[in-house]
Amino acid sequence: MTFSWWSPTREISRSPSGKSCSKALATDLLAPVLKRAFGKLEELHDQGKIPNTTIPVLQNRLAAELCICGESLASDDPGCEHRRTHIQKLIDDSLRADEIQEIVTELYFGSKPFESDGSAWLDDYKKVVERRDGLKTLRDDAGRKFRALELELDSLPDTDVQGLRETRRQYNDQRDRHLSRRSSIETQLHGLRTERDQLKGELERLLREQKKGARMLAELEVTQDVSRVLQKAYDRITKEELRKVSGLMNRIFLEMIGADPEQGAIIRRAEISSEFDIKVYGPNDRTLNPDRDLNGASRRALTLAFILALTKVSEVEAPNVIDTPLGMTSGFVKRSLLKTAIRESAQLILFLTHDEIAGCEEIIDEAAGTVVTLTNPAHYPRMLVNDPGVSERKVLRCGCNHRSECPLCQRRADSDTQIEMAS
Amino acid sequence: MADRYFNPFQAIDIHVPAQFHEAFSRYSQTGGSAVIDQSPFPRMVDLWFMAVCVAARLDLEPENISQYETRKIIDGSIFSSDPWRVHALMLVAIGRTGDIQVVSEPRKMMALFSGLAVAGLPKVLEMLKDGDAEPIWNLSDSIDNLLRRKQAA
Numbered sequence: 400m401t402f403s404w405w406s407p408t409r410e411i412s413r414s415p416s417g418k419s420c421s422k423a424l425a426t427d428l429l430a431p432v433l434k435r436a437f438g439k440l441e442e443l444h445d446q447g448k449i450p451n452t453t454i455p456v457l458q459n460r461l462a463a464e465l466c467i468c469g470e471s472l473a474s475d476d477p478g479c480e481h482r483r484t485h486i487q488k489l490i491d492d493s494l495r496a497d498e499i500q501e502i503v504t505e506l507y508f509g510s511k512p513f514e515s516d517g518s519a520w521l522d523d524y525k526k527v528v529e530r531r532d533g534l535k536t537l538r539d540d541a542g543r544k545f546r547a548l549e550l551e552l553d554s555l556p557d558t559d560v561q562g563l564r565e566t567r568r569q570y571n572d573q574r575d576r577h578l579s580r581r582s583s584i585e586t587q588l589h590g591l592r593t594e595r596d597q598l599k600g601e602l603e604r605l606l607r608e609q610k611k612g613a614r615m616l617a618e619l620e621v622t623q624d625v626s627r628v629l630q631k632a633y634d635r636i637t638k639e640e641l642r643k644v645s646g647l648m649n650r651i652f653l654e655m656i657g658a659d660p661e662q663g664a665i666i667r668r669a670e671i672s673s674e675f676d677i678k679v680y681g682p683n684d685r686t687l688n689p690d691r692d693l694n695g696a697s698r699r700a701l702t703l704a705f706i707l708a709l710t711k712v713s714e715v716e717a718p719n720v721i722d723t724p725l726g727m728t729s730g731f732v733k734r735s736l737l738k739t740a741i742r743e744s745a746q747l748i749l750f751l752t753h754d755e756i757a758g759c760e761e762i763i764d765e766a767a768g769t770v771v772t773l774t775n776p777a778h779y780p781r782m783l784v785n786d787p788g789v790s791e792r793k794v795l796r797c798g799c800n801h802r803s804e805c806p807l808c809q810r811r812a813d814s815d816t817q818i819e820m821a822s
Numbered sequence: 823m824a825d826r827y828f829n830p831f832q833a834i835d836i837h838v839p840a841q842f843h844e845a846f847s848r849y850s851q852t853g854g855s856a857v858i859d860q861s862p863f864p865r866m867v868d869l870w871f872m873a874v875c876v877a878a879r880l881d882l883e884p885e886n887i888s889q890y891e892t893r894k895i896i897d898g899s900i901f902s903s904d905p906w907r908v909h910a911l912m913l914v915a916i917g918r919t920g921d922i923q924v925v926s927e928p929r930k931m932m933a934l935f936s937g938l939a940v941a942g943l944p945k946v947l948e949m950l951k952d953g954d955a956e957p958i959w960n961l962s963d964s965i966d967n968l969l970r971r972k973q974a975a
């Protein structure tokens with residue numbers, strides 16, 4: 400520990416009073432001789448040979464044009480002239496001091512700090528010594544601890560301190576590596592956490608999607624089931640049912656036209672294709688054009704055969720209502736057609752003209768349950784004998800059958816448009 | 823005051839007897855050790871000033887420096903950095919001569935200070951060695967004693 404009392408530049412040398420210790424020491428050491436010097440200076444001062452510090456004050460007052468006593472010193476006021484002159488003279492006398500006076504004046508004012516009571520240096524030194532002794536105690540304590548540690552170290556048997564130091568260094572290195580690794584892992588962890596959060600969001604989104612997907616999948620399954628059922632039904636229709644309808648239609652058709660030698664010669668069979676087209680084949684499986692190669696009766700028979708077959712195969716118990724099925728047919732074919740239709744129907748309702756009925760009266764006698772006659776009053780007088788007496792257009796019914804007539808339905812001999820209904 | 827300050831010793835070099843030169847080197851940090859405990863004085867002028875102060879304190883008679891072989895150790899301009907020392911020295915001159923007029927004669931004053939320094943130096947060196955601690959503590963303790971003794975007296 401050190402302290403400086405000579406150098407005015409050392410921080411540590413500053414006493415509490417702000418003066419440097421070296422100055423304080425000089426002040427203390429020189430106190431007796433300085434006292435004599437100050438005595439000399441005071442003598443001079445008392446003789447008025449040392450100007451005082453009021454010179455700058457007087458100069459300031461002159462400049463401000465106001466005396467310390469409050470009287471005006473205005474330069475443009477003649478009344479103040481004598482006061483200004485007096486003050487200026489005081490200043491001038493002071494300024495005319497000779498070299499010694501100047502030096503001594505500076506010395507007098509400059510050395511004021513040397514006049515001090517007591518000993519600043521002694522006080523400072525006392526503090527420093529106290530501090531030194533305190534530090535010395537600390538140092539002694541530290542020294543004792545150090546020696547104790549050294550003894551302890553010596554008492555450690557066969558301990559390779561150097562080796563232990565090396566081991567410690569290695570462990571320190573290891574620790575540093577682990578710390579650095581931990582820091583990098585923490586960084587990674589942070590990144591992974593962020594990623595995890597993102598994936599969580601993604602997972603939730605996907606779960607929602609999956610839910611939606613499952614719903615859609617269920618709907619799809621239902622749809623597929625329905626589709627399979629429908630497909631099976633369709634397949635059955637197109638394969639088994641279609642074949643059944645086709646076969647039955649063929650049988651009925653051939654039976655209907657069997658009595659016609661001309662058509663029988665060119666028509667071999669009829670079928671419904673997988674495209675639902677009705678096809679007619681001649682000898683050598685030649686495809687026939689129904690419009691060109693078949694006569695009206697055969698075409699009518701084909702149509703009826705298809706309807707009857709379809710009704711039969713579908714196993715629907717319902718009446719067949721057919722309007723004028725026997726037109727363009729005659730003779731045995733007509734009768735065959737009617738008989739077959741009756742046989743293949745659960746209930747048959749036919750709208751027949753008198754021409755269609757002609758030649759089939761016995762069949763109707765045998766098969767018909769109810770026969771009524773429908774008359775169109777508009778046919779009077781062209782076809783009807785009597786005026787039905789109704790102005791509105793409506794069909795009139797009477798209980799006449801295919802063998803009887805009444806005034807309502809009585810027809811002129813040459814007319815053929817009267818319709819009878821048999822069922 | 824600062825702008826009016828002047829150093830009357832500006833042009834005067836400070837000489838000391840050659841026999842003290844080694845001591846100046848040893849006890850000032852500019853000449854010897856940089857350790858303040860061993861070399862308590864930052865510069866040689868500090869030791870020289872200390873010797874003047876001690877001589878003044880002990881009322882020692884100034885030695886006649888002309889009887890020694892001297893060496894210049896310090897340039898007088900050094901006081902320009904310490905105005906208070908100029909004041910202190912001039913006050914010492916006035917106090918020792920009892921003559922105000924002496925302040926106008928820098929060489930006469932310096933001759934007085936040199937004589938006082940030569941008278942005070944052996945005392946200061948003695949104080950530096952007086953004790954079993956480092957020079958700075960020996961010196962401090964001696965000064966402490968000196969101040970107390972004279973105060974009590």
Ligand SMILES: [Zn+2]
Pocket residue numbers: 466467468469470
């Ligand atoms: Zn006044």
Ligand SMILES: [Zn+2]
Pocket residue numbers: 772797798799803804805806807808809
């Ligand atoms: Zn009738």
